[in-house]
Amino acid sequence: MKPSIPKGTRDFSPVEMSKRNYIFNTIREVYSLYGFEQIETPAMENLSTLMGKYGEEGDKLLFKIQNSGDYFRGISDEELLSRDALHLAGRFCEKGLRYDLTVPFARYVVMHRDDLTLPFRRYQIQPVWRADRPQRGRYREFYQCDADIVGSDSLLNEVELMQIVDTVFTRLGVRVCIKINNRKILTGIAEMIGQAEKIVDITVAIDKLDKIGLDGVNAELEAAGLPADAIESLQPIIGLNGTNSEKLQTIRTLLNGSTIGLKGIEETEFILNTLEGLSLKNQVETDLTLARGLNYYTGAIFEVKALDVEMGSITGGGRYDNLTGIFGMPGLSGVGISFGADRIYDVLNQLDLYPASALTRPQVLFVNFGNAEVQYLLPVVARLRHNGVRAELYPDAAKMKRQMSYANARQIPYVVLAGETEMQQGMVTLKNMNTGEQTLVDKDTFTL
Amino acid sequence: MKPSIPKGTRDFSPVEMSKRNYIFNTIREVYSLYGFEQIETPAMENLSTLMGKYGEEGDKLLFKIQNSGDYFRGISDEELLSRDALHLAGRFCEKGLRYDLTVPFARYVVMHRDDLTLPFRRYQIQPVWRADRPQRGRYREFYQCDADIVGSDSLLNEVELMQIVDTVFTRLGVRVCIKINNRKILTGIAEMIGQAEKIVDITVAIDKLDKIGLDGVNAELEAAGLPADAIESLQPIIGLNGTNSEKLQTIRTLLNGSTIGLKGIEETEFILNTLEGLSLKNQVETDLTLARGLNYYTGAIFEVKALDVEMGSITGGGRYDNLTGIFGMPGLSGVGISFGADRIYDVLNQLDLYPASALTRPQVLFVNFGNAEVQYLLPVVARLRHNGVRAELYPDAAKMKRQMSYANARQIPYVVLAGETEMQQGMVTLKNMNTGEQTLVDKDTFTL
Numbered sequence: 007m008k009p010s011i012p013k014g015t016r017d018f019s020p021v022e023m024s025k026r027n028y029i030f031n032t033i034r035e036v037y038s039l040y041g042f043e044q045i046e047t048p049a050m051e052n053l054s055t056l057m058g059k060y061g062e063e064g065d066k067l068l069f070k071i072q073n074s075g076d077y078f079r080g081i082s083d084e085e086l087l088s089r090d091a092l093h094l095a096g097r098f099c100e101k102g103l104r105y106d107l108t109v110p111f112a113r114y115v116v117m118h119r120d121d122l123t124l125p126f127r128r129y130q131i132q133p134v135w136r137a138d139r140p141q142r143g144r145y146r147e148f149y150q151c152d153a154d155i156v157g158s159d160s161l162l163n164e165v166e167l168m169q170i171v172d173t174v175f176t177r178l179g180v181r182v183c184i185k186i187n188n189r190k191i192l193t194g195i196a197e198m199i200g201q202a203e204k205i206v207d208i209t210v211a212i213d214k215l216d217k218i219g220l221d222g223v224n225a226e227l228e229a230a231g232l233p234a235d236a237i238e239s240l241q242p243i244i245g246l247n248g249t250n251s252e253k254l255q256t257i258r259t260l261l262n263g264s265t266i267g268l269k270g271i272e273e274t275e276f277i278l279n280t281l282e283g284l285s286l287k288n289q290v291e292t293d294l295t296l297a298r299g300l301n302y303y304t305g306a307i308f309e310v311k312a313l314d315v316e317m318g319s320i321t322g323g324g325r326y327d328n329l330t331g332i333f334g335m336p337g338l339s340g341v342g343i344s345f346g347a348d349r350i351y352d353v354l355n356q357l358d359l360y361p362a363s364a365l366t367r368p369q370v371l372f373v374n375f376g377n378a379e380v381q382y383l384l385p386v387v388a389r390l391r392h393n394g395v396r397a398e399l400y401p402d403a404a405k406m407k408r409q410m411s412y413a414n415a416r417q418i419p420y421v422v423l424a425g426e427t428e429m430q431q432g433m434v435t436l437k438n439m440n441t442g443e444q445t446l447v448d449k450d451t452f453t454l
Numbered sequence: 455m456k457p458s459i460p461k462g463t464r465d466f467s468p469v470e471m472s473k474r475n476y477i478f479n480t481i482r483e484v485y486s487l488y489g490f491e492q493i494e495t496p497a498m499e500n501l502s503t504l505m506g507k508y509g510e511e512g513d514k515l516l517f518k519i520q521n522s523g524d525y526f527r528g529i530s531d532e533e534l535l536s537r538d539a540l541h542l543a544g545r546f547c548e549k550g551l552r553y554d555l556t557v558p559f560a561r562y563v564v565m566h567r568d569d570l571t572l573p574f575r576r577y578q579i580q581p582v583w584r585a586d587r588p589q590r591g592r593y594r595e596f597y598q599c600d601a602d603i604v605g606s607d608s609l610l611n612e613v614e615l616m617q618i619v620d621t622v623f624t625r626l627g628v629r630v631c632i633k634i635n636n637r638k639i640l641t642g643i644a645e646m647i648g649q650a651e652k653i654v655d656i657t658v659a660i661d662k663l664d665k666i667g668l669d670g671v672n673a674e675l676e677a678a679g680l681p682a683d684a685i686e687s688l689q690p691i692i693g694l695n696g697t698n699s700e701k702l703q704t705i706r707t708l709l710n711g712s713t714i715g716l717k718g719i720e721e722t723e724f725i726l727n728t729l730e731g732l733s734l735k736n737q738v739e740t741d742l743t744l745a746r747g748l749n750y751y752t753g754a755i756f757e758v759k760a761l762d763v764e765m766g767s768i769t770g771g772g773r774y775d776n777l778t779g780i781f782g783m784p785g786l787s788g789v790g791i792s793f794g795a796d797r798i799y800d801v802l803n804q805l806d807l808y809p810a811s812a813l814t815r816p817q818v819l820f821v822n823f824g825n826a827e828v829q830y831l832l833p834v835v836a837r838l839r840h841n842g843v844r845a846e847l848y849p850d851a852a853k854m855k856r857q858m859s860y861a862n863a864r865q866i867p868y869v870v871l872a873g874e875t876e877m878q879q880g881m882v883t884l885k886n887m888n889t890g891e892q893t894l895v896d897k898d899t900f901t902l
Contacts (some may be wrong), residue, residue: 009561009781012498012549017562019569020491020576027492039839041816041846043468044475048595049497049551049581050460050517069498070520072547074585078537086534089526098546099520101460103497113457114465121467123863125849128468133497137522147496160849162828169836283829284836333457368489380610381731388617388732391487398489401573401608415571 014138014146021365026149026351028364029178030131033151033345036173037129040166042153045128047110049135050101057096059109059332066092067137069146070099103135107152108329108342115156116333124157124338145348154342156329161273164306164325165280167343171310171321172286174345179359181313182288182320187296188274189303189324191257194267195243195294198260199236206297208232212244213295220244243294250278250292257294273305302326306341312353320349366396369454370420371413374400382429383422386449395454413439420454462586462594469813474597474799476812477626478579481599481793484621485577488614490601493576495558497583498549505544507557507780514540515585517594518547551583555600556777556790563604564781572605572786593796602790604777609721612754612773613728615791619758619769620734622793627807629761630736630768635744636722637751637772639705642715643691643742646708647684654745656680660692661743668692691742698726698740705742721753750774754789760801768797814844817902818868819861822848830877831870834897843902861887868902 011017018026034044050071057065077098078086085094104110107130115122131151140146153170155163168184175182196205207230211223218226223244227237242260246253254271261267274292281290296307305325312320323343330338354360370390372383383399390397398418400409413421423435434449459465466474482492498519505513525546526534533542552558555578563570579599588594601618603611616632623630644653655678659671666674671692675685690708694701702719709715722740729738744755753773760768771791778786802808818838820831831847838845846866848857861869871883876894884900885892 009503009564010500011496011503011561011565012500015496015498017496017566018494019566020493023492023494038814039842039844041819041844043815044471045468046466046471048459048463048465049583050463050595052458052460055457055459066522069522071551072518072520072543074514074517076537076539077543078539083535087531089524091524091526095520095525103519113459116457117459118465118467123860127846135497147498155849158849162822162847162849165832166847166849173839280829280832284832366486367491371489374610381728384613384728384732391621394487396487396489398575399610399614401603401606401610401614412571 012146014140014144016145016147020367024365024367025354025360026347027366028360029347029350029354030149030151032177033174033347034129034131036170036177037153039173040127040153040170042127042129045111045114045130046132047104047107047114047130049103049133051104051110051113053096053100053102055113055333056102056105056109060105064105068105069103069135069137070095071101071103072098073100104132105136106134107132107150107344108154111152111154112329113333115338116330116335119335125155125163126157127153127155129153143348143352149347151345151347152342154340156338156340159339161276161306162280163341164273164277164308165284167323167341168277168281168290168308169284169286170343171308172288175310176287178350178354180350180353180357182310183313184286184288184290185293185296185309185311186274186277186290187293187307188270189305189307190266190270190273191261191294192270192297194261194264194270195240195257198264198267199232199239201232201236204230204232208240209295209297212240213297215244215295246294250290253292253294270305277306308343315353315356317349317353319346320353321345367416368396368398368418370395370397370422371409371416371418372397372399372422373406373409373424374403375423375425376403379424379429382449383424383434386422386434389450390454393453424449460594462588462592464593464595468815472813472815473802473808474795475814476808477795477798477802478597478599480625481622481795482577482579484618484625485601487621488575488601488618490575490577493559493562493578494580495552495555495562495578497551497581499552499558499561501544501548501550503561504550504553504557508553512553516553517551517583517585518543519549519551520546521548552580553584554582555580555598555792556602559600559602560777561781563786564778564783567783573603573611574605575601575603577601591796591800597795599793599795600790602788604786604788607787609724609754610728611789612721612725612756613732615771615789616725616729616738616756617732617734618791619756620736623758624735626798626802628798628801628805630758631761632734632736632738633741633744633757633759634722634725634738635741635755636718637753637755638714638718638721639709639742640718640745642709642712642718643688643705646712646715647680647687649680649684652678652680656688657743657745660688661745663692663743694742698738701740701742718753725754756791763801763804765797765801767794768801769793815864816844816846816866818843818845818870819857819864819866820845820847820870821854821857821872822851823871823873824851827872827877830897831872831882834870834882837898838902841901872897 056068081097133147133149135147171184192205196202211226215223242256258271296309303324304327307324309319310321325341327339329340372387387397387399419439421437428434432449433446435444436447437444504516529545581595581597583595619632640653644650659674663671672685690704706719744757751772752775755772757767758769773789775787777788820835835845835847867887869885876882880897881894882897883892884895
């Protein structure tokens, strides 16, 4: 009898919603200033659209929706008794819940290709669903806030995405470090040391330098099967430090001769140099250990870390080629970014960064002393609302104490009272709930 | 290979999203002025929460989500081979997509009862899913925009919901008629003529008066099994007209002696009289043929019709008792309202009522003549954005013609150009795309 919700899902209370809306609205507003326009796609996509796009593991993590009506039709007894859950899911179900916003976006671009003007800049803020094992900070339903540009390979797009990140976090009051890398540099490095297939192992190992030290990293590289001379060549990369241009200089030396590697350096330099002229509020840092979406991104890769809170990446993105190729529309390059709303929410909570104006609770409660008083107050409530004040009239003529504790529980900052005395004078009593101060004010003119 | 989306679902393009957001934001803002606060609940609910709440037909229309992993576990071969689709759905699936916002709200109130201060006023704007046969204007995924107050049986709540309806449609520029009825009046009428079980038949028949005339209505009542004397007693109700108070007077005569019926009249009179003092912009009309949610509502029932468009009800709601009783928390009265976003969207489209400010496309496009020009323009773009102007820089140095048709296709009203001449003077050329007019302006000070 006690109702519950599926594990890994959440209800959001009014206070949580105000805070979440503050984050979403900030992101939305900045996207919009940069010329991105919003789209929405259905929660359900055909499984044929989703399957095979997120690897074998991803196929299992898709929430599948059972067909309506007789979903057994056309399935033989033998097939049924095989109890092959994954195979039969494809027979029982034609639809699934979207797993991210990227594949639906690719599907959207292909389906609406004739109506779109390229380059197409869209943003999308919607929930996604994954049948992951729920754990602290990982949910089965969560929002993504994506912006992508398809149909342009100009690096100005990367520059603008970095400006967007900088603006959003400046507006939210969070100090961040924007880390950038480039898949082409990583490819170049792996090529130059003759270990093209070991990119992931290499970046994962280098990423642990802070934790396990240089010897640890080298041991890990050896364990991953890298020959001694390859590990030797990697030493300048592992200990890479200094300013962005010092780092790029070191990498350039190693990559001399790798066309793709040098292209990656050139791209990174263009982005960094252009950003220099735009005086961002936050630091942008070259970081070769960024390896997110490595089998996906083809150029720039970015990730954002909060400086004042211990927390994983709170925003990320990169350049991908051929996003729409999977749906038969090849040759379209894209670059995108995704803000992690849930983690940003946690960061703002930990740093207590929500402005008072983010909370949209009522500003004033009108106390209800009975019908005569209510009829006197109703036009006053209406006037305030008309002037944009969030106002509430307590609906029942309950005891004063109950109405005051209601105002306190909801943290409503002002209360208005009107009894016989006020009514005879055309006044109301305005009480400040924080200071306790009471003022007699004209009912037709007072404001908050 | 050609991708598609499930039937009955929709993609929303940027223009459609702007229009939808305009409607949602208007409703959200008004709800908020009336002290309602937003909550959100998960798309997926446990099937135990949803099943049995919408009738037998409703159970079939729930989208059910297949369990992850081995969903065959615990099911015998015999059970499997029974191919009993509805029964086995309950074995294969533990979760379903929400069907409306009311049941999840009731579940929310019961689950969070210890954290809530009653009366609780919440609004909720989220999609719902129904496996209905898709047809013109009926979708399998659509948004509901609900506001409810639970924990107060004061009629002031009904009054405020009517004010909300009036304010929302006034802001949207749609002239409407707000119709109100009361379940208690209907019960009283059916009682007084000794036909308590025939309420629905009676209201459905009376509702057809305009279409089939008085004789037709009477014939239909007879066909529904009403005896002649009952039909005779109904004649004043069928031909009911005049002002609200004339109508109520007529009904009162018939209901004299029915406690519940007279209570319904009294409630309606309180609502109408209180609204009279609040000078709504739209008409409120007593209409006995309103029978929405008759096995659900227990007091006031409302429905809203657009005056200038042929369209079904675009908003509705009413008073229900014991909403949370199904989840073991009896005795909580509630009243609510639901705006039909999809129909309101169609109404605004047909009447061409979207203000220009509702569209959030970029206000200005900066033309890209190459890297030198771009470096010159980037700080100008940044300055405008900082001042709240939605500005876009064309990312590629494409042919002028292509960039101008891009601006036209996206209906961007201004274009900024800067070539060698402008750069030497610290100026840019601002072109109004509607008039074709070009002006040379200072790059550091011009605004839009």
